[in-house]
Amino acid sequence: MNRIGIDAGGSLVKMVFEDKGVLHYRKYAITEIDSFIQWLNMTVPTAKLVVTGGKSYLVKEKTSHPVTIVNEFEAMAEGARYLLEQEFHLLHKEFILISIGTGTSIYHVTPSNFERVIGTGIGGGTFIGLGTLLAGTSNFTELVERAGSGDRKKIDLLVRDIYGSNETPLIGDLTAANFGKAHLSQDATKDDQLASTIQLIAETIILLANQVAQIKDVSKLVFVGSTLSGNHMLRKVLGEFSQSLGREALFPTNGAFAGAIGAYLL
Incomplete structure (x- = not known):
């Protein structure tokens, strides 16, 4: 070593x-x-x-x-290229890289270059911070497990909640307002609130990532970062939204270490 x-x-x-x-x-x-x-x-x-x-x-x-x-953005892009090659056998590909750590950074990566296009303060720090306020613990694993047991539909106002039995112009299960039913749901639990928090984070990230993908005309979305570790609910929501938007979502197994891998390789 x-x-x-x-x-x-x-x-x-x-x-x-x-x-x-x-x-x-x-x-x-x-x-x-x-x-x-x-x-x-x-x-x-x-x-x-x-x-x-x-x-x-x-x-x-x-x-x-x-x-x-070494430069953090360069390391992240280099590590992501390595992971795509090793796990998915994708060489010389263009993709949108979404790094979900404490906050979130979104990059456009090509075989020979990269650009950090946009970022947001919404990320793992948001989940732990709001989770602490809602559930009284900052333990990431516990928060993830509890969110997985929750039902965000008790907290989020959905399109079908507004239209009732009438025909809707959008898919009924789409979010009309995050946390929009929190004041109406008497039986909602802390776990439901945590599930809604993950939904909010995922929706914010995927909408930004999709905008970058549209601008750059790229179909592949590569998600990395420690916030995804063991976070099956976040991965599920990101994957489903990616598919519905016509994108291909990839989640490298060791994506949490993309930056460290890139540093090692540079």
């Missing part, structure tokens, strides 16, 4: 290294960065660190390892 790729973001520190020809992955909460540095010092005391992400400076400050900091 002479070289380690690190993505130090707002919530997590992700690491990629190669051992016997195989890439290995580790992650720590940003609050555990001292434990992460201790692991580096004990396990790979002479390795070169290639670091990206908003907290790169923390890694550089806390370690005596040789550190190279």
Whole structure:
């Protein structure tokens, strides 16, 4: 392990290294960065660190390892290209990359170039923040599990709620207003509210991604980022909306490590 790729973001520190020809992955909460540095010092005391992400400076400050900091956007694009090639055997493809971390960034990626087109503050930080306010916990895994048990239709105002039994100009299950029934549903639970929160996040992200795809005339949407890890509901909503909009959604297995992979490769 002479070289380690690190993505130090707002919530997590992700690491990629190669051992016997195989890439290995580790992650720590940003609050555990001292434990992460201790692991580096004990396990790979002479390795070169290639670091990206908003907290790169923390890694550089806390370690005596040789550190190279690389551009976060370039690392994300390079890591996504690698993942598409390794998992989906897609070489030299053009795609829209949606990185859902604490916030969300949307890129246009070609075989030889990339552009960060737009971003939004809606992302994993939104889910944890609103989840804490709604459910009293900031544990990501617990929030995801509870959202999966909820029914967002008890909270969101749907098109069919407005039109009743009359013919609707849109699909009846489309959202007319996120959280639009929250004040009317006496039996709604915190889990229902969390499900509605994921729906809100997914709808916001997919609408922005689809606009970029339309402008760039690209059909493939590639979703990466730690917010997707174990988050089956978010993946489901993003996938269904992508399909309904005529896009192909791809979710690389190790998409949470796209930035760290890119740093390793650069």
